[in-house]
Amino acid sequence: MLRALLLLLGALAPAGLGLPTHAEPQPDGSQCVEHDCFALFRGPATFLAAGQTCERLGGHLMTVRSSVAADVISLLLSDDSPRLWIGLQLPTGCSHPGDLRPLRGFQWVTGDNRTSYSRWARQDGGGAPVCGPLCVTVSAASAAAPGEPAWEELPCGTEVDGFLCEFPFAASCRPLLVEAGAAPATAPHVSSTYSTPFGARGADFQALPVGSSAAVAPLGLELTCYAPPGAAEARWGREAPGAWDCSVGNGGCEFACNASAGAPRCLCPDGAAPQADGRSCAPAAPPSCHDLCEHFCVRTSDASGSYMCMCETGYRVAADGHHCEDVDDCALVPNPCPQLCVNTQGGFECHCYPGFDLVDGECVEPLDPCFGTNCEYQCLPLGQNYRCICAEGFAPVPDEPHRCQMFCNQTTCPADCDPNYPSTCLCPEGYILDEGSLCADIDECDNGYCQDECRNLPGSYECICGPDSPLAGQVSTECYPTQVSDGGDGGDDGGSGEPPGSGAPGSTPAPPPAAGPVHSGVAIGISIASLSLVVALLALLCHLRKKQGSGRAELEYKCASPAKEVVLQQVRTERTQPKP
Numbered sequence: 202m203l204r205a206l207l208l209l210l211g212a213l214a215p216a217g218l219g220l221p222t223h224a225e226p227q228p229d230g231s232q233c234v235e236h237d238c239f240a241l242f243r244g245p246a247t248f249l250a251a252g253q254t255c256e257r258l259g260g261h262l263m264t265v266r267s268s269v270a271a272d273v274i275s276l277l278l279s280d281d282s283p284r285l286w287i288g289l290q291l292p293t294g295c296s297h298p299g300d301l302r303p304l305r306g307f308q309w310v311t312g313d314n315r316t317s318y319s320r321w322a323r324q325d326g327g328g329a330p331v332c333g334p335l336c337v338t339v340s341a342a343s344a345a346a347p348g349e350p351a352w353e354e355l356p357c358g359t360e361v362d363g364f365l366c367e368f369p370f371a372a373s374c375r376p377l378l379v380e381a382g383a384a385p386a387t388a389p390h391v392s393s394t395y396s397t398p399f400g401a402r403g404a405d406f407q408a409l410p411v412g413s414s415a416a417v418a419p420l421g422l423e424l425t426c427y428a429p430p431g432a433a434e435a436r437w438g439r440e441a442p443g444a445w446d447c448s449v450g451n452g453g454c455e456f457a458c459n460a461s462a463g464a465p466r467c468l469c470p471d472g473a474a475p476q477a478d479g480r481s482c483a484p485a486a487p488p489s490c491h492d493l494c495e496h497f498c499v500r501t502s503d504a505s506g507s508y509m510c511m512c513e514t515g516y517r518v519a520a521d522g523h524h525c526e527d528v529d530d531c532a533l534v535p536n537p538c539p540q541l542c543v544n545t546q547g548g549f550e551c552h553c554y555p556g557f558d559l560v561d562g563e564c565v566e567p568l569d570p571c572f573g574t575n576c577e578y579q580c581l582p583l584g585q586n587y588r589c590i591c592a593e594g595f596a597p598v599p600d601e602p603h604r605c606q607m608f609c610n611q612t613t614c615p616a617d618c619d620p621n622y623p624s625t626c627l628c629p630e631g632y633i634l635d636e637g638s639l640c641a642d643i644d645e646c647d648n649g650y651c652q653d654e655c656r657n658l659p660g661s662y663e664c665i666c667g668p669d670s671p672l673a674g675q676v677s678t679e680c681y682p683t684q685v686s687d688g689g690d691g692g693d694d695g696g697s698g699e700p701p702g703s704g705a706p707g708s709t710p711a712p713p714p715a716a717g718p719v720h721s722g723v724a725i726g727i728s729i730a731s732l733s734l735v736v737a738l739l740a741l742l743c744h745l746r747k748k749q750g751s752g753r754a755e756l757e758y759k760c761a762s763p764a765k766e767v768v769l770q771q772v773r774t775e776r777t778q779p780k781p
Contacts, residue, residue: 226254229363230277231401233408238368239263239270240401241277241285248336248357251286251364252310258399260368262288264309265339266316274339274350274365282342283362290357291333307337307354322351339365368399370410372435374426377415380448393417411435417449424450429481443467443479453480495524515547540564577604609640610659616640631660653680 228240242254248262255261265271265287278285288310296306303319320339336357339350355361377393396402398412409415413426415437422445428435437450444452444465452458454467469475469482476483490498494510501507512518512525519526530549531542538551539562553564571580576589591597591605594614598604607617607629616626616638628640635641644662646655651664666672666680 225257225400228366228399228401231397231399231403231406232273232276233373233406233410234269234273235408236370236373236410238370238373238397238399238401238408238410239273239277240366240368240399241363242366243283243363245360245362246286246364247360248286248290248364252288255364255366258366258368260366260399262286262310263365263367264288264311264316265318266309267318271318271320271349275341277365278341278350282340284338284340284342284353284355286361286364287337287339287352288367289337289352291331291335291354293333295330295332297330305331307335320349320351322353366399368397368410372428372432373408373410374413374435374437375408376406377417377424377437377450379417379450420446420449422446422449424453438478438480442477455480455482493523513547575603609642612642612659614640629660650678651680 226242226244229243231238231240233239238260240260242251246254252262263270263274265274274285289304289307290310291307302314303316304314305321308314309316331354334357335354336359337352337354338361339352341350376395379393392404394402394404394416395406395409396414396416397406397410409426411426411428415424415426416422417424424437424439424445426435427438436453436455438453439445444454444458444467446452447454447458447460447465452460452465452467456470456473457468458465459468460466467475467480467482472485473482474485475481490500490508493508496513496516497511499509499511501509510518510523510525515528515530516525517528518524527544527546529544530537531544536542537549540554540557541552543550543552551559551562553559556566557564558567570582570585570587574580574587574589576587578589578591578595581588581590589597589603591608594607594609594617595605596608598606607627609629609632613635614629614632616628616634618624618626618638623638626634626638628634631643632640633643642657642659644657645651646657646662650662653667653670654665656663656665662678663676664678664680666675666677668674670680671682672680
């Protein structure tokens with residue numbers, strides 16, 4: 202048991218360790234005829250083992266269907282006379298002793314019995330039935346005539362001297378032709394060594410199957426036999442494109458090889474063009490119609506191949522009928538431009554004289570930017586834009602720049618008086634009419650507009666709020682904003698909810714006086730007091746209106762401080778009263 206395990210491990214060890222297993226046998230000789238190659242393998246082998254070896258190499262045991270195949274066997278056997286398996290066998294059963302067919306009931310390993318040749322060692326078959334399984338060997342020792350090895354049936358399990366394999370191929374290459382002078386002086390002889398897919402190597406082959414390789418020494422050239430798609434014959438080639446040495450197999454060129462310019466290159470005949478490998482030639486495609494014309498090409502007849510060239514807009518066909526040249530559009534009559542024309546490649550550009558603008562292909566005078574504006578006084582053009590301006594003594598309203606308002610930045614400015622009514626004059630806000638047609642600044646600081654420090658400005662004023670003001674340290678027109686209260690003397694008004702009383706605690710208010718007739722002097726006093734209150738309210742409203750930025754002050758409107766208005770009324774009274 203232990204010995205059997207050791208033997209098993211010994212058999213598996215080479216494969217498990219990655220060591221090479223039993224190598225395939227190398228052929229002792231081979232010959233290729235047209236699309237078939239035959240190889241002789243020496244060494245004891247049964248029919249089954251021989252067939253398996255041929256199949257692993259891509260073939261099968263040899264079929265001898267003609268005298269040509271028999272001649273190949275004679276060449277491979279040479280002078281010795283070994284027994285070699287061929288691919289002929291008799292399945293299980295017996296053949297009729299009187300069977301006169303060429304194969305006597307035997308079949309080829311390819312599954313058929315077609316043949317035009319047979320050379321049995323016993324011609325009559327012995328008069329007794331032959332029962333299988335039997336397999337056939339060939340040898341020169343039992344030949345009926347010299348050069349015609351005879352066939353002999355043997356049990357298939359018999360080990361004979363070797364076997365013959367057959368390898369069919371769709372195409373094959375001829376041996377390379379090397380012209381004289383191909384080798385350098387240091388290597389006067391150039392030889393080619395071939396290797397076949399089934400393991401045969403050597404320099405003497407009549408044909409090489411597809412997949413064979415050739416090594417050309419000493420040129421360092423490695424080539425492979427391949428069949429181009431759709432080609433009937435195989436050719437020698439390599440992955441690198443282009444020709445190799447022209448003296449070896451014509452450089453691989455399908456047509457001609459030329460090395461006159463230094464590096465070898467392949468040439469193709471007229472009407473053919475080189476292919477991607479740089480060695481094959483194919484019919485050149487006829488030039489495209491569009492390759493013949495610079496811009497456009499129109500076929501006039503498919504049968505004759507005639508055509509006509511056309512050009513893009515702005516060009517015309519040149520004298521050669523193929524190229525296009527520019528048309529000078531500015532020389533056309535009528536001229537395509539209203540004023541100035543500049544020709545360009547395939548077109549033209551229109552321009553206008555100075556002072557004109559190109560609008561929709563026409564030269565027109567530029568529009569006045571002030572046309573249709575709503576400036577109150579005057580419009581000033583500024584290129585494509587405009588600006589509204591005002592007369593002297595007026596300035597645009599900030600929020601409405603198309604309108605104007607009176608403006609003065611000095612103590613006195615001339616009034617705006619109606620020329621038809623000289624007595625009707627207007628002054629800017631913050632000014633008062635003085636001396637007939639002169640507007641004088643109202644000094645708000647003299648009228649007590651500020652409770653703290655006051656600074657008078659032309660047409661306005663500003664207060665610098667003191668430390669006791671809610672706006673301490675700020676500049677404003679109101680340092681003490683008006684606070685609305687419930688009345689009283691400024692005491693606490695958030696307590697009991699009872700109206701403040703003027704008497705002592707616990708006292709009752711005095712009853713109202715009884716109604717009676719009003720004296721006429723009292724009525725006059727009440728009227729004067731009421732009128733004074735109305736005047737005071739009007740002065741306060743004018744002050745608030747002035748501070749909110751109203752535009753213009755009418756002479757008759759009392760838009761000044763009460764103090765200045767009283768002085769003005771006194772001056773007017775003195776002027777109107779007659780002097781004593």
